[in-house]
Amino acid sequence: MTILNLLFIVFLGILFFIAYFHISNYLLDSYGGRSVKRYNLENSIRVIVFIAPAFIVLFIFILYPVFETIRLSFYDKFGREFVGLYNYKWAVNDPEFRRSILNNLVWLLVVPTLSTFFGLVIANLADRIWWGSIAKSIIFMPMAISFVGAGVIWKFIYEYRGPDNTQIGLLNSIIVSLGYEPQAWLTIPIWNNFFLMAIMIWIQTGLALVIFSAALRSIPKEMLEAARIDGASELKIFFSIIIPYLEQTILVIWTLITIIVLRIFDIIFAMTNGEWQTGVLANLMYDWMFRGGGDSGRGSVLAIVIMIGVIPILAWNLYKHRQEQKI
């Protein structure tokens, strides 16, 4: 496809949706409004016109797939024959699956916690320093770049050359200058997971940081002043006032990062492709979507396991929404 063609279909694609709304509403406007009956009919049709595209997309891309994935998890690799719990039994006994679940759990434990912690500490530091907003910008910047881009950046840091060569990776260069042997960091099982997590923490701290920065402004200044006048140290203020005050925000950020980490795929795919025991569920699933011509049964089971991770969060969100509706 030439670039000109590409430009043309991009233009056409966007125009299609604008035209749909404009033409259908224009027709409705010129039809309705002259009698009560017409007015009501016009309103009902307009609701459908407004909702239809979004609802159809929502149905095809989210609602139907959720049920289809559940169905497929009970079927064979082509989705034709019912096999009961076979795929689930396979998963429970598969060492790769167990390794992935374990890795996912460690990711979920480490990344949200450390990102939230760093974000809170940095937001608090930057709040009191005149060059704080520049510092925040810099720490927030990794949020803008892709996981793959971040992967390249960090692969360069972890780069390994044999002991006789000059190390061009920053980490090995530091290690060598301290008198140790250089290491191929990404190939050391167990530990390599933490080197991959470092990348995610590097990215997500920025998210925590900006949200905390906004939340910090909501803490009454008088309360902090009063504590300072009473002679409380900054550390004491941090633990006794700021953390309790931001409890809700901490929880929100922690959940937000948890959801992102649960479906982490890109970093591992780009850095190790799940080798050296670094695989997580999303990578294993991608693998099974195409391995051996694709196995939709096993792939679906893996998707469902990821989904189970977000169900508590989903339930909590719905519960909160219901509470709000009542008010």
Added chain:
Amino acid sequence: MKKISLSSILSQLLLLFFVIVWIIPTFGLFISSLRDKDLLAISGWWTALTTTEINEIYRMSGMESQIEEDGYFKIKGTLFEENSGKKIESFGINSKKINEFKIGDIAIFKDESEVILDEDGNYEWRSKSEFQKKKGKRLFTTSLSPPSFTFENYREVLFKEGIGRAFINTMAVALPSTLIPLIICSFFAYSLTWMRFYGRDTLLAIIIASLVVPLQMSLIPILTIYNDFGALFGVAAKSYPGVWMAHTGFGLASTTFLLRNFLKSLPNEMMEAAKVDGASHYDIFLRIIIPLSIPAFASIFILQFLWCWNDLLVGLVFLDQVPSEIILTAKLKELLGSRGENWEILTTGAFVSMTVPLFIFFALQRYFIRGLVAGSVKG
């Protein structure tokens, strides 16, 4: 004057430490993308401003270029490319003793031919008897190279490695994938906020539930739909419109949710007044909602655009991995595999892929942050 306390200095130092740790990886990548590729391969980017010692092996020209002069058969030539800026420190004729000779020394080979070399890499190789071999002998040089920065890597990556085309492809994926959800979700959010109809609350609950559904749940069924659709109508299963709609689907819940939160904050009286004046919902939408929502649109546009630009999984599953369709992140991943040792290509390619997000980040940071904060209120 504010007094400078110990704790203030400590917190400044701590913050400085964080800033340095956070900026160094990206900074290293940027510097590396501008360095000469030969230097990049043998020295760390932090040495970019110092001279670097390089060990190299060159082969002198063979018998065709010999001339007869002063009773000698001579082969003259130069080892380095023009303007390399390299200065030879020492050289050798044997791989075991690469630093055997200094500039000005005469090195003598086993066949009694001799070679002299100046520091710019010009050599003169002479022998009493005629040269017989097509290939010249090897010289081992140790030279110092001054700092050298170049845009050559960018030229190579953009035009030879296919990153340039991938950049355009990514734009063709990301722009519609951002605008289409924005268009359809603004109408959707409007009707969820300002129109009364049966099932509205259920629909809203579905949106909130969909917010956290991982896109992995959708991959297999949608891929199947696309394959069936492609087979039925005899078109390609993987195509740009397919990716746009997939991104639209995955971004729909959050876009609607953010927009609805914003619309809810607009005063109800305004809509009522417009309705009394005989405005239809579409009039209200065009004349009141859109102008008021520009800042909200900007935030959501940035969030969704960055998400689509930076996405790998959707582009990998729903597009063919061919030059006319491959997106930047997939291309980078491919290069990580095939050109894993060519850091000049990887660093430059990664930086090219980061240009658009970084531009958006620095130019529109306010809207970006506003969107993130608004989105997190409920999460």
